Amino acid sequence: MTHSTALRSIVRRTEVTWGLVAAAVAAVLPLIYPSTFLLNVGPQILVMGVFAMSLNLMLGYTGMVSFGHAAYFGMGAYTLGILMQKTAVGLAASLVLAVAGAALLALVIGFFCVRLGTIYFSMLTLAFAQIVYTVVIRATPLTGGDQGLIGGIPVPPVRLGPWTVALRSPLAFYELTLSLTVAAFLLAKVLVDSRWGLLLRAVRDNGDRVEFLGASARGLRLSAFVAAGGFAGLAGALMALYVGGAYPDFVYWTKSAEPIFMVLIGGMHTLLGPLVGAAVLVGLTAVITQYTSLWGLVLGAILVAFTLFLKVGLLDFGAERWRSRAAAAPGNPPVGGVARAREAK
Amino acid sequence: MDLGAFAQCVSSTLCVVSQLTSALITGLILFLVASGLSLVFGVMGILNFAHGSLYMLGAYLSFSLLRLNFGVATVAAALGVAVIGLLLERVFIRHVYRAPLLYQLLLTYAFILVLDDVAKLIWGYDFVSMGVPDAFRRPPIFIGRAPVPAYYMFIIVVGVVVAVGLWLLLTRTRFGRIIRAAADNPTMVAALGVNVAAVSAGVFVLGSFLAGLGGVLAAPVRSIFPGMGFSILVESFIVVVIGGLGSVAGAFVGALLIGFVRAFGSVAFPALEEGLVFMLMAAVLLTRPRGVLGVGKEL
C-alpha cells in the first residue's frame, strides 16, 4: 500500500522535477552555447509545445479530439497583435487579453461542439475553426486579410527591477518564452492534478458513468475546451511576438493538425509529452530542412516507423516501461476484493 | 453578401449553365474521391488521411502517361493508383487496424509528407498544367445558347457512370453485399466463411482506384502540384460527414451539395467563399448530427 502510493507521488512529482530540470538546462544552454540555431528554433519549440500541451488538456486528459484548435491559437495571436499595433495597451495586459479572448471564443464555439461526440465533435471544431479563418481573411481592416498583420509588433523594453530588457534581443525573447512556458506548464499541472482534472480524466474514460455520479460530462467537456482555448491563446500570442505579426495560416486547419501530431509523438498521458513532441517535430523539421528541401520524405519515414513500431508516444512509452518494472517489483500488495470478501465471510 | 449578382446570374441562362456545369464537375470529382474515403472508412474503420495524396498521384500519373494516349492514360493512371493503394494497405495500414484512430491518422499523415515529396522528386516543385487532352479540343456543346466545354461533359458523364456503377456494384453483386454486410458486422461475415481481410484489401484498392480516377479526371482542369491532395481531402471529409459516415449514397448527395454551394455560393456570397462549405457542415452537424443520410453508425 505505502509502497505504491509512494510510487505514485514520485511519478507525480517526477513530471514537475523533470520539467524544471529541463527548463533549467534550457535556460542556461544559450548562455554557454550561444547558437543562432538554438535561439531561432528554441522559441518555436516552446510556443508549439505550449500549443500542443493546451490541446492535450482536451485530447489526452478529456478524450476530445479537436481538429480546430488553431482558432484559439490564432485568436491569441491576432488579439495580441492588434492590441499592440493599434492601441496603447501594454504587453502584459495584451497577453492577458489574448488569453481571455481565446478562452471566450472557445466558450462560444465549445458550447455547440461539446454536444457532439467522437468524429462529429472533431469535424464541428474544424468547421468552426475554418469559419474563424474566413472571418480573419475577410476582416481586412482589422486583421490585414490575406497579408496578415504586417509591419511588425512594437515591443517596448520591459523593466525588471533595476534592469531594462529589450525583448527584441533573441536571447531575451528566448528566456521570456521559456519562463512563460514553465509558468503555463506549472499552472496546467496544478489543474490536471486537481479535482477538476480528476473528473476530466473520468470523462475521458467513461463519460456516461460520470453522469451517473451526478456530474455533467458535457459541462466538464466545455470547461476543458475553454481552458485548452485559453492556453492555446497564450501560445498564439507568443507566436505573434516571435514572428512579429499574425498571419492567416495561424488559423488555418493545418495549424490545427500540428499539435495533434506533437501530442501523439510525445505522449498523451502527461503534460511534458506534448512539449517533447513539439521538440521532436519542430526540431527534426528544422534540422532536416538544413540538409534537404525534401524534409517531408525524411520526417514521413520517421513517423511511419514510429507508428508501426512504437505505437505510443515517447513519454508514455517510458512511463509504461517504468510502471511495468515497478509492478513486477516484489512487495506489491495482493489484490482481489472478491477474494477478500470470501475470506472475511 | 451580393444577392444582386446572384439574382442577375439566375436570370441569365449563360450564367446558370456555367455555374451548373461548374457545380457538377466539382461535385462529381469530389464524389469520386469522397466515395472511396467513405467506403474505406465504412468497411475498415480507417480514416485515411493519405486519400487526397492518391488523388494527387492520379493526376500526376495521368499527366505523365498522356503522352501515350488519353484513353490509356486515364485507365492506367487510375489502375496505377489502385496498385499503390494495395501496397500501402498490405505493407503498412493492415498493421494499424486495431490501433487507436489517431495513430491511423498519424500514419496516413506521414504518407502525405512522403508522397508529396516523392511527387516533388519526380515531377518537380512547381505547378504543372496539362491542358485539355487533344481528343477534347473541339467546339463546346451548346445548352440553349450556353457553351459547355466538351471535356466538362466528359467529366460529368464519367462521374455519373461511375456513380451508377458503384451503386450497382454495392447493391447487385455479391462483393457489394459482402462489403455492406462487413460495414455492419465484420465478425458475422467472417463466421459465414468470408475472408474479411481479403475483402478489406479489396475495398482499399477500390477506394484508391476511385481517388486516382478523381485525380485523373481533374488533371486537365486543375493545376497539378505537390500538396494538391490536401484541400480535396478536407472537402472529402466534409462530404463523408455531411452524407453520413460510410454511406456512398450520402457521399453522392453531399458531394453535389458542396459542388452547388461552391458554384452558386461564390456568386451570392463572394466574401464568404472559403467558409461556405464549412458553414454547410456546421449547419448539418448541428441539426442532423448523423449526416443527411446517416444511418447512425457510431464511431
Added chain:
Amino acid sequence: MTRGGGPLLELAGVDAFYGRAQALFDVSLTLRRGEIVVLLGRNGAGKSTTFKSVAGLVTVRGAVRLRDRDVAGLAAHRVARLGVGYVPEDRQIFPHLTVAENLDIAVKPGPDGGVHWTRERLEEIFPILAPLRRRAGGALSGGEQQLVTIARTLMGNPDVLLLDEPSEGLAPAIVKALAGLVERLRDEGVSILLSEQNVRFALRVADRAYIIDSGHIRYEGTVDTLRGEPEIMKRYLAV
C-alpha cells in the same frame, strides 16, 4: 452412428479468454454425427463463449477438434469453410441487407464440396422465407430473424450447426415450429449443438445434455437421465 472414428466435433480441455478475463475453464464436450446435443446453463454461464470457441471468435487454449482436425486458433472464416455453421444468440442479421442478400452472403459448398442447401430447398422447408425475400433484415420480427439466420447459415452447407439460444424471445407457437425444424435438420444430416435457457424446449429436441455453470461443465448425460435429476436441474438451472 460415428463415421471415421472420433466424434464430429470435440472440445477437450478448452479455456477461453476475453482479453485477460477467462470465461471458460477446462471445458470438454463432444458432438457425434447425427446428434442434437444441448448445452444448458444460466445467463452468463459460458454457453455463448463455448460456441465462439468453436467458431474461432474468441482466444482459446486447449483442443477444438472437427473431424479429428484441430481447429483451435483458426480464423473464423476458415472454421466456417470446414463446415461449422454458427447462429449467434443475438442473431446478427445484417439489418441493411434484404433477406435474399443476407442469404446470398453465406453461399458456399459444404466441407465435402457438396451443395445440399439451395434457396429453393430452404424456401420449401421455411415457407416463410419466400414472401420475405425483399424485406430488409432489420425490419423483420424476432422470430423471422431467427429463421432467416438459420437459413442463412445453412446456405453455407455446414455439417455442424451451432445454435445459440434459438428460442430466446420467441412466441410459444414459433418455439414449437423451431423444435420441428431442428429435428428436421438433424434428419437431413446436420449435427446440432444447441444452447438453451428454455429447458423444456431443449429437453424435447436434444439427445444428450451438458450443463455449464461459471465456465465449468458441471453435468453430462442423456436427456432422459437429466430428467431424473431434479436436484441438478434446480441447482444449476433454477428449475
Added chain:
Amino acid sequence: MALLDVRGLSKAFGAFQAVHHVSFAVEAGEFSALIGPNGAGKTTLFNLLTGHVPKTAGRVIFDGADITHRSPHDVVHLGIGRAFQRANVFPAMTVLDNVHAAVVAHERAHRDPLRAARRDAAGRARALEVLEWVHLEGAAELPAGSLSHGDQKLLDIALALALRPKLLLLDEPTAGMHPEERRATMALVKRLWRDLGMTVVFVEHDMDIVFTVADTIRVLHHGELVAEGPPAAISTNQLVIEAYLGEGVL
C-alpha cells in the same frame, strides 16, 4: 412513508411496452430483490427510476420529492446510487482515482473554482475508506481496467457507495462470478446495507441467493409487476413459476 414510491410507471419503445403500469413502494431500510426473465424490463425500470430514460407515463416519488421529471444528476444528488450489470468503471484510472472522482462529483467540489483547483487529501482519504468497505484498498493504485471482472464489479458498487446513497440500485451485482464468489459478494453487500443504513434494491438471477438474502422480492415479467412479497410467498406463486419455467412454451 415509503422511501421510493412508484406509481403506474410505463415505458414504451415504439410499439414495445418495456415497462407497463408498474406500481410499488420501497420502504426505507428494505433489502429487496427484483427478479424476472431476460427482457422482463428490469434494467429499463432502473433507467426510469434514475431519470436516464424518459417516462411514457407514471410518477416516481423519492424521499418525499417528486422526481418523475428530474434530471439524472438531480436524482443522484437526491440520494439514488446505482451500479451496473457490466462493470461500469473508469478503466484507465487507478482504483483510488475512480472512487475519488465519485467523491468529488458527490461533493460537487469541481464546480467551485477555488476548491476545484486544489488537491484534495480529505477526499482521497474518504475514497480510501470506501475502498476498504469493499476490500479493494490493496488495489488502490492499480488501473481499474487491470482488475478481475469480479473486482471491477465491486469497484462499480464502490463508486455508487461514494455518493452516500439512501437508495442503492444494483443491477446483477454478481453477474459473471463463481457461485462461491456470488455468495460472498452478496454477503458483503448485505453487510454494507446494514452498516451504512441504506435501502437496497438488487437484480439477481441466482434464485438461491435471492431467496436467502432478500426480505422482499418483486417479480417483473413482460414489463409488468406480477408478484411482490416475502420469499416464502413468492416461491409458491404460480405466476412466478410460469414466468421462470416458461409454462405454456411447449
